[in-house]
Amino acid sequence: MRPEEYALIVLRRWWLVLLAAVVAGGVAYAYSISQPKTYQVSARLMAIAEPPDYWMDLYAKNRLASYGDLINNAPFVAEALQRANLDIDVGEAMSGLAVGRNSDSNVIQVVKTDTDPERAAAVVNALAEAFVARAAEENAQLITEYPTGTEGVKRNTVRVEQLDTPGPPSTPIGPRVKLNTAAALLLGLVVGVLLTFAAEYLDDTLRTEEDVDRYLALPTVAGIPRA
Secondary structure, eight states: OOHHHHHHHHHHTHHHHHHHHHHHHHHHHHHHHHSOOBEEEEEEEEEEEESOSHHHHHHHHHHHHHHHHHHTOHHHHHHHHHHTTOOOOHHHHHTTEEEEEOTTOSEEEEEEEESOHHHHHHHHHHHHHHHHHHHHHHHHHHHHHOGGGHHHHHHSEEEEEEOOOOOOOSSOOBOOHHHHHHHHHHHHHHHHHHHHHHHHHHOOOOOSHHHHHHHTOOOOOOOOOOO
16 A cells, blocks of 8 residues: 555544544543642752761762661651651651662752642651751761770761752642643544554445455446545
């Protein structure tokens, strides 16, 4: 079949392509606007090795990896909420919570996605502050446990600093109404085109002399002109 014949098949049932696109786009739009708005807040935390040499830097990265696991731990989240005097359920605080870290970096990022921007900011800042406090407490404990080497311990510690103190965001990250609708329209067009070919395949009507010759290999005696 020649390319122009494929085009004719689609043009013959253009309404089916249009209908599929409109239905898909309409459903996606209706679904998207019915979803609650979501907001995202993030804060960065840096582990600083003291002194800043290669081995201490490597140690800081390892400590940071273990700290990242700690943030997603329910008891730690509960402790952070209590420190900040936040009346937020632990489950709500952990919902949409994620910790990201580049293996080559001394920085981790605490991210929370929530339908309430103020709650998202409060939880992220509470976790970041508790994280910094926990690191400081561990350093102090090392000094207490090794009093004879206090100066050495002080010189070989990992200090954590909070790089961001985010506030409640004003712009939601979702739902992405335009993107979802556009993607659904495109998908609807593809489905519509496939439906036209399926309908053409199932349609055994012979419309032209070429159809008679192609499918039956018989001569055409007469034809009915289009009105």
